[in-house]
Each structure stands twice: as structure tokens, then as C-alpha cells.
Amino acid sequence: MDAAFLAELRHIVGDEGVLDEPLELLTYECDALPHLRESPAAVVLPASAADVQAIVRLCAREGVPFVARGHGTGLSGGALPVPGGIVIALSRLNRVLHVDIPNQRVTVEPGVTNLEITKQVAPFGYYYAPDPSSQQVCSIGGNVAENSGGAHCLKYGFTVHHVLGVEAVLPDGEIVHLGGTLVDTPGPDLLGLLIGSEGTLAIVTSITVRILRRPEAVQTLLAAFDTIDAGGAVVSDVIGAGIIPAAIEMMDALAIRAAEAAVHPNFPPADTVLIVELDGPSAEVAALFSVVKDTCMRHGATTIEVAQNDEQRARIWRGRKAAFAAMGRVSPNYYVQDGVVPRTRLPEVLNRIRRLEARSGLRIGNVFHAGDGNLHPLICYDERVPGEADKAVEVAAEILSYCIEAGGSLTGEHGIGADKSQYMPTMFSADDLAVMQRVRAAFDPRGLSNPGKVFPTPRLCGEVPGPYRQHPVEAAGLADRL
């Protein structure tokens, strides 16, 4: 990296805020999708929105691409660095700026974790609804970038439904305020456009979210079934009965085993478990909960455990939320995918996944938000076995093709990122993609903000997209990956 450029970065954020030692940069080469790796030219840690603005202005002037990063927990490689570009790590922008209980809103910086918002308002009886499984660590800025969901978005919606306004730095360094502090503002929904744009349109520097009153009652049950079809039928019947559960989650045998090994949630050793949670006024919850229980019984639930208190409920959720990371207990590496299918097609797609599992020889765990048909297949592999990582990618691609064939989508909540950009043409026509590109270009005509994400782009000449592997030119020692 150009020494003058680094000097200017240091001038903006101080020596403390610039990392350029190769050793330090190494730790920023991937997010929570570690098979995609790229070392950045430098990492900058701004301490204020003004810092972010100055950094982006500098990048714009010099034509240096930049990638915003929160706490690096993304699962689609959205924070994968760009060769020759810098990473703007927002981990130090972690102040809670304003808590306004009477108006039910909280303003925070992007590095604040999702769970921290709830912690701030819990003493007043409120919470922040979107709850990705990584909520203890994932940053709210990252949630905005990915339009994150979570187990409870079936009833409460995604991040986009909870953000009232943001302050953002556009790719030319201009600071804009989108949305506001009210539930709706006139004009086109630019805020909605920004949320879920995966860092390709702007970097948010403060976010105002709405918080919700804790429901009067919450009831949670854990039901076990012998087949996925039985579990799937329960999901369809519950929703068909007009009930909107706060969450309906499904896990299969391998995921159950991993979660059990990791956090001991005391799940039954079943083929499929279903977690159903209802919340709302006590009378309503009590009435609907018995309908849910009956439905489970009717479809042959082998066991039904009803959480008797908050501690038992937390234990059940701990099992569910630790499921991804817990795969480390049963496999050296795993690759989590994120696809969506219409709810009614769930059992069919899952059975296809099981056949694929048998054929490929790679174990596949399944964890999913069954209520909205959001699948999270966890493909187990061992990167030390030659060819297995490649096979995992092929398996993932095939699963995504099942989703598209069933009328679904490439991603429910993890984003397209660098991981799935090459599949975009399987879901969208060239015209669709061209329109998206024009929107993007309206914000970032030079493609400096998180380039290489979302939209399919070739990489090194002759390189196949997928997990990191040495390009023949690198292997021959003729070129280094920058």
C-alpha cells in the first residue's frame, strides 16, 4: 500500500487506528465464512462518524476500494477484503447514543451488538426484536447491511421493519440521513434500499431502531418427531390455522447431536425437533398454545416438552442458537448455506437434501426457520481431505438449485456476499441484474464500496469461484495474492 495513503489514514485516525502489519492483516482476511480469504492492504479503525467520512473521502479521492466490517460474523463473506483495498472496521464505534423509552427507540453506533440493545432496554420491559443466532456478537451495522432476521422474524419481521433511520456515509464521503425517528417518512423508501445492500451503497454510522414492549406471555414447546414430513406438516397446519407463532424452528438429527454436545439443551435424540414459541396477551397465548400442542400430537410427536419458566426456555433456545457454531463438535469444518423455499415445499426439498447427503458422502445437518421456509443446511467437510472443500461447495450449489427450482430464493438472511454472487444469474435475469447495477451505480458509480459482492464478477483469470484454493499461477510462485 502506498505510504502516503497510509500516512493520511494515520493522520485521520491516529497510529492506533491503522493496522498494516502483515501479521495483523492476516486476522482480517476472512469473516465467519473462513474458506473465502483475501488479505486487505490495511485495516482502519475509526472512532467516529467524522473519521469514517474522512476515510471514505480519502478512498474516493485515491480510488481505493473499501470494505466495511463489524465484528466479522457474516456467513456469506460480505466483509471479505478486496485486493489492494482497505477494511474499515467499525468495532470501536460501539456507543449507545440515545435511549428513548417513552418513544420506544434507541440510537446506536454500528459496532454495538444486537444483544446490547436489548440489554440496554430490558430493565424497562422492552427488547429489540430481530434476533439472529449470533446476536451476542453480531453488530447492528452488519444487521443493517444484511437485513438480518432471526428466529422471531416470522412474526416480527426483519431488520428492515425495525430501523427507523440511519446516518450513513456515501461512497463519495457525503454524510446523509435517511429515514428519521418516526415510523414512516415521505418520499421514496431510500432507507429500505440501503438496508440489505450488503455494504455496496454506503457505510452506516448511526442507526435508530424501534424497540418493542416485552409480550405479556411467552410459551415455548419442543416437540420431537420421527420424520421430517411430520414436522413439516405441523408447521403447515399451525400457520394454516391462522396462528402466527413468534417462531417455529426445526432441527434435524445431526444438528440436534451437535447442539447437545455443545450446550446440553437436553434435546431428545429424534429425527426432527420443532421449537414453537407463541407470545402476546396471556389469554390469547394460552388458547392458541393448546391448538399447537394438539397439532403436534395429531402428527405423532414422540415427546413434547413445554418450557415451564424462562430458564427452561433459554435452555431450549441456547440449543437452537448454538447450532451453527456447535457443528465444530461433530466436524472439523462446516459450510452453512442459507436458502428459502415456500413453506409447503419444505419436506420435499429436505428429502432431496437427504438423498444428496447419501450420494455425496458429506454429512448435512439442517437447521431452519420453518415458519418462513428459510433453510440452513450445514455441510460438514474436512479441509485437510483433498477435494472435500470443493465437494462441499458443489453440494451447497446443488441445494441452492433445489431452492430455486422449488420457487424459492438464494438467501433468507445471510446475504449474497462474495459466497453466492455467482449464483445470482440462476435466480435473476440479465435485465434484473442490470437494473440492480444501475441502482448501485447511482450511489457508487466507481464501484469502490464493497466491490465483488452481490453481483457476479470474474476474479483472477481462469479462477473458479468458491473456497480459497491456490491459483496455478500462485502455486508456481509466479504471483502473490495481495
Added chain:
Amino acid sequence: MERSAESLALRDTPRSAESLALRDHIDKCVHCGFCLPSCPTYMLWGEEMDSPRGRIYLMKAGLDGRAAMTDGFVRHFDACLGCMACVTACPSGVQYAPLIEATRGQIERQHSRSLGDRLFRRAIFAVLPYPARLRIALLPLAALGSLRHVGRVLRTRQFAGSKRTRPTSAATAGSERTRPTSDDQRPTTITRLRAALALAPRVTWASLFASLPERTPAVGERRLTVGLLTGCAQRVMFPQVNRATVNVLSAEGCDVVAPSAQACCGALALHAGRLDEARACARRTIEAFEQAYVDRIAVNAAGCGSSMKEYGELLADDPAWAARASAFASRVRDVSELVDELGRPRATRHPLKLRIAYQDACHLAHAQGIRQPPRNLLASIPGVELLAMAEADVCCGSAGIYNLVEPDTARQLGDRKAAHITAVNPDVVASANPGCTLQIGAAAKRRGHEWRVLHPIEILDASIKGKDILSPQDDEGRSRTRGGQQPSNR
């Protein structure tokens, strides 16, 4: 990306059992990042390479030959507190303790530190684990009556530190951010000595030379025979904690044996990667307690208990000792754990009207998974109110010898801890580790507070005796201000 051909890093013996075991532990990390918010250095600096995930990534890079053992590499492992909060947070079951211990072991063997750094570390390990030497080191303090005079004199001198500071952005901490990254930013020996002086306990002749009877019989029918690890620092700096442990265990029906042959348990050495020293200490400790024929070994210092429970792994490769070490480790209990295990209290608890902030010692909560027993122990005392303190299980910055070798970072964490303690305004802070007690005491003093920082077992002892623990005069004849409410503007 830099791929240095000459990088040796952690690859000194690429096919050794140690490397393979390390590799297995490292492979368990799936890079999810759940550990980040639990890590004290990530809390302070927000930098990936000073997070558990980043450190494990660096270890892996070392094994793969992608990183060399440079000063920069070593910095990130020196900066780790070894608090094991990441182990609690990890859903994948990564065992960080063997990873950091082995990495530090390799650093100690392969990396050459600056002369000052080497001497300082050598001095620590030549003094702290030896009660006799520690006594001599502390004698001048007893003679002076208090070290605060010296501390004050030193503090008034403007030693130019080499730290660079940035305004903090941590929501709760009011402390400055100092990120030591390279060798020129390493704490100087002067900063370290000043930190050591600020931490030094107030000792008296009587406290320095207090001793315990070799055997104390159980009150009433004997339930167990318990050996007591008297510890190095504990014995010399906090003899009243050992005394209280003996009192409580005996009142609860245990014969208590304090073998005079015991020496240092090796915890400080183990946590610093001085594995051979640690093994030698472990063998001596095992031997001393084997000869005492006890059912359990009670420990009242969290760091010691945690490493004694690890003896089995530490001596696994030594055929003469492996089985003895595992048998020994299975009998080790933290004193609160032991009181819990004894079941129904036998001795009457007299009421103590106290608001107590309990600080989880890392080597108790994270390394041993002991959270509830000390709280149960305190809650068994009528009149005690346990206060819910923010970040109760975040490291206070003591971390073995950490506050001696990394005083700047330790100080930031101490200040953060003191802020959380202030917020709940306790009468007493309960801490089950001598290092934490010193560290919290020093942080309190900086804020102008003088909370009583007591071991839970001291509080229980007072309750059993029906003694007012907040009385102006304590056992050693020192006087203290009543906790937390009277800032003294010295």
C-alpha cells in the same frame, strides 16, 4: 500476502505430538466469533488479532508457516489475559487453555525477549512462588508500615510512559485506550515497578509471619479429611484467608491438614508458559499431599485450583506421574465447591447485614466453571444481599502476573471493574483469588474508594463466629473506612 520462507513460528517440530494436539484444538474453531464480546482485550481495543478468534487464527498461521514468531506475533499472546472467558462463550468447545499454554511455552523457548523484559520476568518467578523470598521482598513494606508513601513519591515523578492513547469508545468504561502493539510500546521496567508498588498489599510483621497449625481437628464428628493448599501469595499476603478457611472447614466437620512440606503449585508458571517449572511444582505438590493422606485438597485461590485440576494433562506424558497426577487432580476442590459438597451446613450462620458485590474470578468461573457455589456460600448467610454487578465475570486485569508485566492494560481493566463496582455501591467486594483482591483494591484506591475486598470464606467465617466484619479494627489491627461510601481524597 507475505509468505516468508524462513518463517519457523510454531513449526519447530512440525510432526511432534504437541503440534498435532494443538492442531486438533485449533481445528475445533469454526471462526464464528461468538467469543469476541467476552474477550477483555477485544472489549478494550476492538481488534481482531487481540481477540480469541484472532489469536487462534495466528496460532494456526504459525503452524501453517504463514506467520513467524516475531515481536509483533508475541505481543498478541502477551496481551492475552488467559482469563478463559472465551472458553465459556465458545459453542464449538475449543479448549483455549492448552492452546495458550502451549503457545506461550513455545514463545518462552524460542523467542528472545529484551534484556529488561527477561530480567523482570525472571525476578517475578524467582520471588512470587517462594513464600520465604516473598516475605523478604515484602519486609521493607512491613518496616515502612505502608508502601503508599513510596508509591506516592514515585507517582509524583513524571516518568514519561511510551504509551499512545486514543479516546475510548467503550460505552461503559471511562478509561483510555492504549494499544501496545510493538516492542517500543512495551511497558518499561519503570512502569512495571510502579504498577507492582501500587498493587503491593499492606502487610505487617504479624501478617508476614503468620502460620497455620499442621493439623486442625474437626468440630464434632469428622466428615472428611481435607488438605489445604496454603499458596504462595495467599500465605504471605493474606494469611487471614487461610485462617478463615481452616476455621470454616473445621466448623463444618473437616479435619484440616496444612502440610508444611508443600510448595508452590506452579499456577503462575503454567499460565506463563514455563511448563517445566510448572511440572516440577506439580510433582512436589502431589507428593506433599499424598503423604498427608487426605480425602480432598481444598484451594482458596482460583488460579491455583484451576491449574491443580489440570495436573493430569500437565503430566500426561510422564509415565511415572501421569496416574498420580490424575488421581490428585480429581480430589482438588475450590473451597466454595467443597462447602457446597459438604451439604447441609453444620455451623450456625449469624446474620451479617452486608451488601456484597461478588466478582467472579476468571480461574473460578471460566476455567473451573464454578459460579454458583461461592454465591450459595454467601447467600447462606442471613442478612447478606448479593448485588448484581455488570460484567461480574469479566477479568479485573489481575490475571496471574499480567498486572505486573502488562500494567497499562491491567489498569484499564481495573478501572472498568471499579466503575461497575461503584455503580452497585457495595459494603464489601467478595473475590476468591488473591491476585484479584490486590488488583481490585488498587483500582478502588485510584478512584478514591476503599472497599473491603474479602474472600467469601472470610465473610462466612465472620458469620459463623458472629463477628462484625465491618468493624473498624480487623484481625491485623488495620483500620479501614467503611466500604464504598467515603471517598478519601488522598
